[in-house]
Amino acid sequence: MADPKEAFVTVCECRTLVRRAGTGQPVLFLHGAGGLPGWQPFLARLSERYDVLAPDHPGYGQSDSPRWLEEVADLGQFYLEFLKAFDLTGVHLIGHSLGGWIALEMATRSTARIGSLTAMSSAGIRVKNLGPPDIFAMDPDELVRTLYHDRVLTEQQLNTPPTPEQLATITRNRTTSARLGWNPRFFNPKLRKWLRKIDVPTHIIWGDQDKIFAPAYATELQNEIPGAQVTIIPDTGHMLHVEKADAVADAVVAFASR
C-alpha cells in the first residue's frame, strides 16, 4: 500500500493538514473527536479503489485552530468550502462519530458536490434516554474501554502510553471536542428536522456493541434520512473502522459502487 501524501492547504484562513492517497472517485474521510492518529488500515483499504482525502479538522491534530471555530456547523461550512477549493464532485463522504455529525451538517446544507454519504457511529442527533456517557469525566483507561469492544485492541491501547507529542495533540483535540460538543452533548438540536432533505444515497454503519452511541441511533438516523441503508457490524464497538477495518471498508465499497 502506498503511503499517503501529506500537504497543508489553507481553506477559510485555516492551515489544514490533508493526507491523500489512491486514485478513482474522491472519498473525503472525516475523523471523530479523538482525531486521526495517522493513515489507518481502513483508509489504506479504501485508497486501493478511491482517491482518499483524510484531513485533520480545524482545531485537531496538525491543523490550526481558527478563530471562527465555535460549533460543528462551522466545520460543515468549512468542508463545503474545502470541496470547492479542491474542486471535488461526486464525493463519497464518510464521517465517523463527530465526523459523521460534520457530514450530516454538510449534507443538510448542500449535496451539490456529494455523491454519497456514509455516517459511522455518528454523533449529531440525540435519541432520548440514550445519551452518550460522559467521556470528558472519564480517565484515559476508562475511555479506551468505552471506545473499543475488541479486547486485544483495548489491551494494546492501554499498554501504549502516549508520547509527549501525542499527549499534546490528545489534549488539544479534547479541548476542541469540548468546545464543539460539551452542551448539547455531541448533538445539534436543530439538525434533525433537516435530515429529511438529504437527497444523496446514505449509508449508516454501526458497531452492535457501540458504548458511545447505541445502535438505536442507526435506526433513528435511518428513520430521518430518506432511503438510508443500515449496516450493523457484529461484535464491534464505537471504533468500528479501527476494530474491523476490512469489514467496514467492504461495506463502504459495496455501497459506494452500487
Added chain:
Amino acid sequence: MQVLNFHLFPYPPLPDEVYAKSAWVTLSNAHYDEKVGHATYNLYLDQLELCDQLGFDGVAVNEHHQTPYCIMPSPIVTAAALARRTKGKIAILGSAFCLRDHPLTLAEEHAMIDNITGGRLITGFVRGIGAEYSNFGVNPTYSQERHLEAHDLVVQAWTRPGPFPFEGKHYHFEYVNVWPRPYQKPHPPIWIPSQGSSETIVWAAHPDRKYLYMQNFNPYSAAVKYLNEYRQVAKEQYGYEAQSSQLGWAAPCYVAETDEQAMNEAREAIEFLFNKTLKMPVGMFFPPGYTSIESMKRVVAGKQSIMGAGRNVENLNKQGVIIVGSPETVRRRILEAHRELGFSTFMTLLQFGSLSADKTDKNIRLFAKEVLPALQDVDDRNYEGMRTAAE
C-alpha cells in the same frame, strides 16, 4: 487587619461508600434528608451570627452546586438570611456570575443585599469549579471569556446609568437597567478568591480594578508566591505600589487548649473535608479548556482518576493549608504570615467538614477571644516589606 469567618455549609457525613466515586455532580441527592438539612442550615446560620456578635469584621459565604461539599447553591439566600441579623460585613466569595446565562439576576440580588445592609456587602467574582461546568452545561472552553465578560456586564450594570445595550460575545442584552443600583459607590468591593493563578493576578491588579486578591485554602507557600506576585505585577507591569488592602489570605483554623488537643479534635473533620467531600474524577475537576493546555496535559497523562485522597491533618497543618494549634500557636502563625506578606484581610473557616456543633462553637469562641483581637491589632506597620531574592 480585618478578619472574616467563612462557611461552606457542608452536609453532615454520609456513609463512607457514598463518596467512593465522586462527591460532586453524580452523588445522588437521594441521600439528602430534609430534616437534617433544616437543622444544618439553621445551625450554620447561628454560627455565622455568633461570629458577628463576637466581633469578627464579617462573615463570608460561598456558592457550590449539586454536592454535599457545600449545600449553598445560592449564597444570596444565605446573605439575605444574615442581612438583618448581623452588623458586620457579608462577603459573597464568590458568585459564579459566568455560570449563568443571565448574570444580571445575580447583579440585581447583590444590589438588593447591598441596599438592605446599607453597604455591608462584598462581592466575589469566581468562575465556579470545573465540576460546575458539568452541572450547568456551560462550555468550559469559554469559562475565562465568559467570566471576564460577565464581570464587565455586572460592573457596568452597577455603575452606568441605564438603560443601555450590552453587546458582548456571550452576553447580549438590549436593555441593561438594573433596579436597585448598589448602595456603595461606585459598587460593592470586589474580591477575587483564587487557588493561585498568574493570569488572575494580572487581571485583578490592573489599575482600573485593583481588586482584593484572596489566596484560598492552599499551602502557605502558594500565598507567599502569589501575594508577592501581586505586588510585583502592580509595580513592574502597572507602575504603582499595591496596597495591603488589595491582598487577602484564607486558611481554616482550629484552636484548642494545646497543640496536641487541637490536632486530635480537628483530625476527623478536616480529613473528612479533604478526603471525602473533595473527591471527584480528575476529568471532572479539570474539564477541557478550563485550565491551560499545560495543566490539561498532566490531567490527560495522569492515571490518577480521583481527586482528594490521602490528606492528613499533620501534613495539611505543616503545609499551612490549615492552621491548627493552641491559641498561642495559631496567633503566632497568622501574625508571622502577616509580617511576611502584609495582607489586610484574613479569612478563616471555623467550621469545616464534619466538625460538630460543639467543637465549632468552642472553636469560634476560643478564636474570637484569644486570636481575633491580636489579628485586628496589626496593620501595615507590622509588615516587614517584600523580601527580595537576595535576602
